Amino acid sequence: MALSPRLDLRQTQSLVMTPQLQQAIKLLALSNLEIETFVGEALESNPLLEMGETSHERGDSGEIATEPSEHDSDGGFDGTEALDIAPGALDPEASPGDQGDGGDWGRAAGSGGISVEGLPDLENRANGEPTLAEYLADQIGAVAHDEREAFVAARLIGELDEAGYFTGDLFALAEELGIPLAEVERALALIQTLDPTGVGARTLGECLALQAREADRYDPCMARLIDNLDLVAAGEFARLKRMCEVDDEDFADMLAELRSYDPKPGCRFGGEGQSAVVPDVLIAPDGADGWTIRINEASLPRLVVNREYFLELKGGARDKQSLSWLNEQLSEADWLIRALDQRQKTILKTAAEIVKRQEGFFRRGVSAMKPLTLREVAEVIEMHESTVSRVTSNKYLSCPRGTFELKYFFSSGVAAADGEGASSEAIKARIRALCEGEDTKSVLSDQALVEALKAEGFDLARRTVAKYREAIGIGSSAQRRRAKKLANY
Template sequence: MKPTLQLKLSQHLTLTPQLQQSIKLLQLSTIELNQEIEKALLDNPLLEREEGPGPESGSEGDGEGERNESESTESQSNEVLDAMSEWASSSSGSSSNRDDDDDSDFQSFHAAQVSLREHLDQQIALTPMSDRDRSLVRLLMEALDDDGYLTQSLDDILEMFDPENEVEIEDLQIALHHLQHLDPPGVGARSPSECLALQLRSLPESPTRDLAMRIVVEHLELLAQRDFVRLRRNLQCSEDSLREAHHLICSLSPRPCAEFALNDTRYVIPDVVVRKVRGRWTAALNPEAMPKLKVNALYAQLLQQNRGNNGDLGGQLQEAKWLIKNVQQRFDTILRVAQSIVDQQRQFFDYGEVAMRPLTLREIAEELELHESTISRVTTQKYMSTPRGVLEFKYFFGSHVATDTGGAASSTAIRALIRQLVEAEDRKKPLSDSKIADLLGQQGMVVARRTVAKYRESLNIPPVSKRKTI
């Protein structure tokens, strides 16, 4: 075949570095954004934080000219961003945390917290016992899990000793006895029944305590099944006595040492604050979440005076301007989406979860003329502070359930109604899933029994058999 030359015309989209950065910043959470900015501040000498409080976002009188210019630039950038959003792959992961150095303004310190083993060891040191018993108690202490249960049997622990140590099973039983008399009550238990019994033994003697002891030792399975009829028959007690014993058992903790577990508390910085202003719910950017950046004036002046010999500083100046622009565009887009959500869900802010309406990402995207994937990025790991709590943007979106009038109800509203029905039910005759579905049907909401069960489980509400009481 004879080789020939052909002309072919095609179009394709290219992700510019600026657009890549814009997409990346848009999907970062506030904490991840601050980490990214800290990294940029270290790498780019032309970028620095702006000292002093910035203008209050969301106010109508300040910076009108700047806002008009940024909105014009934002609309042009969003057009390109939406075109790329259909196929641009989302970059995952957050920027790496930098090591603490001498220039850090703040350092985070964890409050000192006494561990379970430290708490027990302090008591062991003050308890009168032989050094041998004290060593065996400390050995058993190492076999405790985070809830304070002894996870190994005494026989298994005994096999760990060499015969020359002359440790007998009776020695371990004595050590376990010492361990189970330490604080908190219930530590060293080998089963939930023994854990509750240990806690009851630490209480003053009374007929109620004795009855509760019989229940947890002999009939704990019946109590878990809420079979109060068989419990009364087996225990030969009155309904009032059984009720008092049941209340006493409910006051105990099946995880007595959970308070000593280390808590990894994670804090959320809301991006938007929602308030009611002149009868209208309004979203405004949270100044605490907005990083204030600017170009270093000294370096910018030097570059202006030496335009012909900028070197790498010229590129860093452009990167600094890109970052400042993209950060501003990120928050402008977040504010637009937040206000649209607030407008769509204003009934929720007035009346609560029961008034939540069905909402999809597509509705917000069509209203703001943005791509659906852009809305998805904006609503992920972004939070708004409202009079009803700090809520993630995603919270306001959900599936819908049909009504008998041909409309639709939000799944969030259905869950709220289910919670209200369960809270108001007769504990002696709790509502079944079928009965809850019938009650919702009476309010015009067509919900299947299995849907009620799914929503009930998502609310961590136990089934009817486990909600029954006496």
Template sequence: MKPALQLRLHQQLTLTPQLQQAIRLLQLSQLELEAELRQIAESNPLLEFAEEVEDDEADESGGTENEYPGNETITASVPAGDEAGDDTGDWSDGGGVAETPIDFSSSGSAGSGAGMRGDDDFEPQNAAPETLQQHLLWQLNLASFNPRQHLIATVLIDALNSDGYLAEGLEPVLAALPAGFNASVEEINAVRRRLQGFDPAGVGSLDLRDCLRVQLEQFAPETPQRELALRIVDSELELLARNDTARLARRLRAGESDVTDAAVLIRSLDPRPGAALDATPVEYVAPDVYALRDGSRWRVSLNPDAQPRLGLNQHYCGLIARAHGEDASWMRGQLQEARWLIKSLESRAETLLKVAEAIVRRQSAFLDYGPEAMHPLVLREVAEEVGMHESTISRVTTRKYMHTPRGTFELKYFFSSGVSTEDGGSASATAIQAMLRKLIEAEDARKPLSDLAIAEELQRKGIQVARRTVAKYREGLRIPTSSERQRAG
């Protein structure tokens, strides 16, 4: 008996390779996009960056005539319209392929981009910052250590954490010494004591008490309240942390004014001596878009220096007409991929500009008056305004930055949930956080505002917010509790 045939109809959404590429490029940050494009350009000879063409032209100027006069790059501003060339181009015997230039820099000034670079094309290079270990080893080589002590000190320096502490104690140092070295803990500790006198003072300490004591011991003996400060560090650090001056005075049988002076001396010390030589490089953010006031309105433009200047190599395009067989097929495929990529970059730039303009229209009050004027805004609102899906808005606002007169912000910064107000409106979480910070900055240091008091003050301003919400926002801003602020004051 033959099995019966069954026909089924179903719908399935399939992403084309072009669409997948456009989505991937949209979610990349500026640096990731640059790296991605360079990797693609390395495998596709029909793609090249504008600076490569400039270098070639500089080499050929003054030499023999260029064999391929049409060898130019399509510079990469958001185009005025959708004029990326047709995917089925004609290849004539004349050479070059007709292609509409895609210039991602026209939204800015014409002189920006490559024209702003120096003629010598050198870029300034910052020297690598000196690490804590390098700083200490330099001092070690100038100190009067015998070879045995020098080796122990080298192992100690290598064991320091970023704050300058031997957080794991001396046992790991003992284990890291060569086999048969036969060093004792006492010998290692003696070398460590000498190391603590290096700059910065206190490195090589085992704990905070040890670190502070070493720094206090470097003060002259006649320093006011030095001895009292040493007593506090030795036995009363917990009371000092709680700022309980009265109990400290009773415990140490000293006057409250003397205890206060000793506490000031202790607080002038560095509890993390190694942090001053943290070699972590500072990361600078280059904005993707600019928001600048133009008369009575805000104008948004792409940063031309942040847009890739990618184009087609006209020399290789001209070779397509003379190629045959598999070579011609391969080169036409590479040309098609290059065109798709350029159109994806155009789409990315247009989408980024469109979303940034929508954000600025919604948050113009923030640009005019500051964080307290920030309006509630969610992805759905921008998606509806620009006619895109929420996931697209999420991709285009991640790791993309806008420069404004108030600073440079990630596009996601302008989105926040809302809290109801008495007049039936809503206030954004960002605006409430700005109000909270302003209230705390203006409070009496002797009587700081509690979370409940802040909530009541905000309610008097018409914002309905609970105490636990205030606590969440305060913690998000890394502001201590009222009791901790009082002790710190």
């Protein structure tokens, strides 16, 4: 059969995303601060766009509409629109004044707060946990023998990297401080006794050895295993078994123990450069047992189209190319305002559904959180699950209990006695409360936590409890026992 060029006509169907649709989807995933940057770039590139006055500058009464309104008749986008959630739309069983037994410890899960005037506290941080240096400094006073040793230890803490390893030069520090090298070494040994175990180590082997000693597993066999980590990485297990003089079962236990240690104990703590979190959504009680939900207007600019300037430019256009460019700028400006307006409505609808589903959290704390998935919210607001995912990414909600990422309210569930299930966040908060309330002489093991939770109606496996405990940064029973003894010293 001869090969020759020819033309064929075919009909096909395909979904094509226009550049404007792609841009609209991108806007959904941006936070208010990122939107502010995007709007700034649009103002520079489009002469028909300009900043409008906020509701405060216009002298509006501040009353909140029950529905998000359309953009203003002048083509403007206002970031002050809000939703009212009436009391009847929420859980009828929730009492507005009922804080429950879990109110106090539930409140601790937040990262920040809200001022008495109802405005978000700009001191909210992305990570409310202390830094590694702060956490170690709090422990020094209880274990240092005198102020001199505490001062040297504090100086050494400044030489730790983010993973908790000591990266400085002991000899150089001794010369800098004008003290004997042995005194600096004693201060480093003091730091190595602090929590988290393994901090202050100079090498990976030393870090793992410190954790093995803490677990009372640092016998000669484990010491030889840790001294030959290069063979572990190379997978030369037969050679290691001969060196450690153990059988297959003991060697498997040693490897499992070794792999359970944290090679970077300092990484569980926040870094020094924590940036302020500006909430995108504000939630406050409306005085009638309901909730007011609004976009944070302080971080969201208002855009308008200067139509007088458009008419002026249109009247001066002398060719089709100039007129076409001007109409294109107008079309882009109108589209951007509509896209921002639609983004706001989508965020408000999503936040309103979150408040309805998680009203127990807003009234009684994290102990009342329920399992919630993106799909459940998407079905109610009649949008795709991926849209809800974009809306809740990199956006924060400020309420009287603190400032939380919207993703925080979505969590898996575990079995509960009431048959409805409980949020994993509620279980984590309960584990934290149990650990904080334990006595020095009766520190709860993971199995004891399982039994305590089971008595409260939560059926979890021990490994699940251990996973949740580690996820919220709570150490093992041995680590907590030592920390409590140091605190009471």
